[in-house]
Amino acid sequence: MKQRIISTIAVASLLMASSGCRKYLDVNQNPNIAQNVTPELLLPSAQIQIASAVGVDMQINGSFWAQYWTQSPNASQYRYLEQYATTASNYDRVWGLLYNGALADLRRLEVTAREANRNQYVAVAKLLEAYTFQLLTDGWGDIPVAEAIQGLPGDGGIVSPRYDPQSVVYDSIISIINQGLTIINETRDQHFIGTEDVIYGGDMDLWERFGNTLLLRVYLRLSERDPGKAQTGIQQLYARTGGNMFLDNGEDAQVNYISTAGNQNPLYAEMVALRRTQNLVASATVVDTMLANNDPRVFEFFTIVSGTVRGLQQGNFNSTTAGTLSTPSALVAGQATNAASAEAPVKLLTGYESLFLQAEAAARNWGTGSDEDLFEQGIVASFETYGLTTAEAQTYTDSSYWGVYPAGGSLEEKIRHIITQKWFSMTGNQGFEAWTEWRRTGYPNIFTSSVTSIIGNVFPQRFLYPNTEVTRNANFPGQTLITEKVWWDVKD
């Protein structure tokens, strides 16, 4: 009898273990993460991550190398940028924000939006994807596109994506923009995107103009390497849009921030976390040029010390006689001790940029319109964006050297004026784009190599590939030098 009881217990235990416990053991679904999300949640996630990349690492690198800003002698955070001594790990964070942050979320956005038949999200995802790939390829050159973002076994399981040559990357970007624009036109009136779109609040007309402007920027980037392709593409673009479908003054693609902790401009948040150390000070390169040219914007982009703006010679952080220097202003989020910096926007693509791009297209005769008018409209847009009046802009375009368009000059003179003027307007607010356009055109041609450069009298031409690719990607093609130009950069 006893044995029977014991046997029964043992057998019962065994049965319980093999079948009855299945439910007991089914507790391995992580309750701390969400399993399903809607497009409304993914779109702002991608936008904010792009803005954090553009607004911090790309802004700082770009604004140093576009000679807007330089390292303060009182601190040391960005000395390596002035020494031209960047290392692979300096770029881990920004590369990750764009790839496993923004692009991964944009891919999920496309999937979830398609499932929900909400095609405008797909369109915006495409445009932002193209924008992100252009940032990446302009910074690093060859990058993975075709095989990128397919790590999950269900997506292809590609854990070491191949790198595409920059020429192919540019073709892909053009194609992705066109896909996005096509979808907008097909589905403009359905399933509106709402305020979760932190760039345009769901305004598809503005997104269309964003797409067209981006396409113009992409083609113009090829102006030196493949002018034929650039010209054909731009002419097709104008033919399609009639030249009236670009971003205008006041239509900046930008992300706004507020003073609430965690929702502050990311550059300001970065400085707060660095205990408000003021690493960034004005560079004499831009400051002296603007002052000499009676450009009132210099007082907006920088703080005023003793009634003027004082910049430091580029890279001269060893100077012990620097005295009090101007810093980037709160309007460009660069003043660590001014809480207004928290509310500066991050600008992705601006109205004045659009106007200068159109001016260049017109000057080259690839686009339509008056290049002189577009140039002046661009200046007005820049002035107005930073709180100056149209009248002040008028005075500037009438009298100052860089404000008067050389309408009768050569194409090169016109390009020089347009790009230099674009450089002024992007001071501290589109640093990466300004540095990139300098690489394409060589303008402004007034840069001075950093005095603390450890590689001699040269200029940085690219970002180094991040450690996370160098050490993890089996198909990584090899690290490059900071002085090696990217594919489209053929002009000296």
Next chain:
Amino acid sequence: MKKIVVLLLLLLTGMEAWSQARRITGRVLDENNEGIPGAGISVRGTGTGTVTDIDGNFAVDLPEGSNVVVVQSIGYGTQTITVTGDSVTVRMVPTARELEGAVVTALAIRREKREIGYSATTLNADELNQGNQTSALSAIQGKTAGVNITSSTGGPGGSTRIVLRGEKSISNNNNALIVVDGIPINNQNRLSGVSSLEQLDFGNRGNDINPEDIESITVLKGPAAAALYGELAAFGAVMITTKKGRARTARPSKTEITYQTNYTLHDVLKYPDLQNRYGQGNVHDVEDDRRENFSWGLPFDDQPRPWGQTINGQQRVKPYSAQPDNVKSFFNTGRTWENNVSIGSGGENGAFYLSLNTLNNKGITPNTFFDKYSIRFNGSTQLSNKFYTNLNVNYLHINQRIEASGQAGGSVWNNVLQTPRDIPIHELKDLSNPFNSMDMIDESGVQRYGFYGAYTMNPYWVAERFDNRNRTDRVLGSFTVGFKPGERWDIFNRFGGDVIADRTTQRTPKFNSEPFDPFYAGLPHISNGGYFEGTSNTQTFYNDLIVNYTQQITDDFGVKALAGHNVQLSRVNTSSASIDPEQNGLVIPDFYNFSNAQGPIIATNTLRERRSVGVYGSAIFDYKRTVFLELTGRNDWTSTLRQENRSFFYPSANLSWVFTETLKNTPFREKVLNYGKLRAGVASVGAGGLEYQNNDPGYVSTVAETGFGSVRFPLQYPSGNVSGFTFQNVYGDPNLRPERTRAWEAGLELSFLRERITTEITYYYNKSVDQIITVPLPPSSGYTGRVINLGDISNRGIELQLRVTPVNTATGFRWELFGTYTKNINRVDRLAEGVDRITIGGFSGMAITAAVGEPFGAFYATDLRRDDQGRVIIDSASGLPRLSTDLVYRGNYQPRFIASWGTNLRYKGFTLNVLFDTKQGGVFYSRTKDIMDFVGTAKETENRTPQVWANSVYVAADGQYVQNTDIQYDPYDWFTSTIPAGQHVVDASYVKLREASLYYTIPSNLLQRTPFGSASIGIYGNNLFIWTAKENMYADPEVTSGGAGNEQGFDFSARPSLRNYGVTLRVSF
């Protein structure tokens, strides 16, 4: 698995029918005439038998023709009695501890040592507590081979890592399973820092158990020993047995009350070596810079010189001379007072043990403390002839405050280490003195600091105002109901629980202090202030239902079989909220409440749950109690793997042969080789991975992190909130399988010369395959990592223990020597394809890794660049070494060997214990060195004349390396800006005087007219002295910022370890 169960069932049913019998009763007594419970009684030639009750009583039926009973009890020699009457009293004779002692094996089953075929060391209470350590786990250090213990602080609080036979897993923390009275307990590490670079180590939970409650600890080193624990056993087990109610005393009284009090003092075990030639300043900038944390100033001239700020026209003056004891003078002498009362009693139907323990500590750093209160009740009752119950309950309350380590704003040590060599640190203590203040309000209402340093903060102020506390309430225990239906059966169910409520708070003060002195202008001390509060509720439940069956089948052949069923559940629920000082901040200073935040507080909560079910069985066959063969099997089903993979089976087998039994009654056995045992075991165990590791990615609220700051959702726009979710960056392989460890071991145990020399030697090998690791992915794949099964780690080694008693006289003089030696060779054999190393700790520039072909814990760091001949390549302009662009191998944290040696002397009530231990080889990273080099306080910065780098070359114009004989570098440049992380990896070898104590037991005849049954007094010390490698002028290599985890050898300005010494008094009534 089913086969094993069927086999066991077959075995169990092979019983005989009863026959006509005569019933006898009896009692089994120990050397003190106390009843021995649980002694085995078997009737020779029949296979019938029984077990004694709590008082040693038994009753057994003798079949016709049988009159010989065999009485066995662990720790006693076997007695064979011929029974003539109806009752019998059996007096047992204890056997020598080393030979035949009881071993608590897996599931808390007591076995005679001779029965087991694997290495297991048992330490009794006397051995454990001879140094009066506050951590029972640290008290094992040096007392057995095969164990690698690291005690980070060496005193109350802090973590103790205990690794048996080498690291086996990359994702698990490799700590041994801690089992108390049969129930595995939570041994989680309470690390509350942001990272190991800013660590708050509140200790690991295995250290909570009161050492005074422990009767013995058995260390089950290998998988063969622990196989019955299945999934939990991969890293071996430390079996803790707490005291029971049996008062084994010669006195007739059955209730014993014991009171013990210890008073311990603490100071820092090892201070870094400091230079005493140069003081505050920077000869390359402002020579005499009163603001500096640099000691790169002018040489000392002993002339009066003002220092610190000018406040209201006043400034302090002191001679410009070294303060040799500066760092030392900052710390207090720590004090711990420990009180322990225990009451034990046994009666007709039960026994109990009740203990109360208090430990009150004031730490060496001002304002830190560690208080622990423990109540334990262990009770057992005999409900009827057939049922019995045991209840063990332990309640613990721990309250502590510690300082942050590393580079945290609240790191006291970091600020102390940067004090210039001439600044008298003890004069900074009075915080009401304006010259020392950090946040005074001046007459115009402006907050100002008068402290000398513009780049560091007053460490006394930091110690006072940065306030990190943890409060833990914990109940753990077990409840057993047993049923003994007959002589052969013992069926019991044991339910165990461990419930922990834990609360951590961190206060960061808010201040915005401008200096008084215009010279300091532009260098304010600013903090937004912050507050963190986190709670965690941890529940672990563990239930075993076990059926035991014992049968002596023939005179020569016996079997003990066991079958069991196990259910486990663990749930960890944490929630925390914080006002982040780097992004948010306090509105009102010193008011630490979430209503006082400048912006939204960040709140998180997580639930982690895992469950498992197991069935297991074991059978031990013995032949003439000379040869023992044990076979075990266990099958687990775990929740952490998906259904198809969650079932896994672990077999083990071990064999023990007491070969000296064959020499019985020979003079050789009596006089030369008293005891000899050969043993061997093999086992396979596995670990199922962590919760949710095989999950697909999901979505989490987006935090866009840049280098230091971040933007986080929801965005609280005036027009309405916007939420954002991001796809996770790490995904799990849904097909994850358990990690597997396969192991074998073989050993020999010998005793010579009437037990004057006993020794034990073991060789083992284990290989862990199918590591569950997170392989880093390039972000261009869209992900940063995936969790897969890939990677092998192997360990092989030798363990040696030796105990010699050179003197043992009739007068009671006994001198004992013992030593242990452990050599473990660890190697990471394989990782995922294309993955050379996986980082388990460190920071950028210095990674602690699992690297293919190297031992676990390999340090990779930026270091000097060298040519083919190993010569250092220098920059021909500056004379400074050039640095490697990649991280290079700089050694690993595995010691080459671990050894200990000790001695005990006993004479007429005096006992002297001394224990040394050592780890030789291995390296550790020292940020203590890094920061002291940087600020110029380290001894090695004393030579400041420009010099030629020894054995260096430079690259000539033609690209050839040319021996450098004349290009000099400036040590200032080297130490303040060039020196790479790899130069801070130093030899971790040490020898420690681990324990020393002297006790005196007052002779009982002197106590006859007192209420005391016994009394003893003593002095003791632990972690008393350290001798380190010559190049280690910085820290105790045992300190670590990684707690008890895999990030070892990481002195990231970790809290210094303690030297402890004190007096003790123990009386019993």
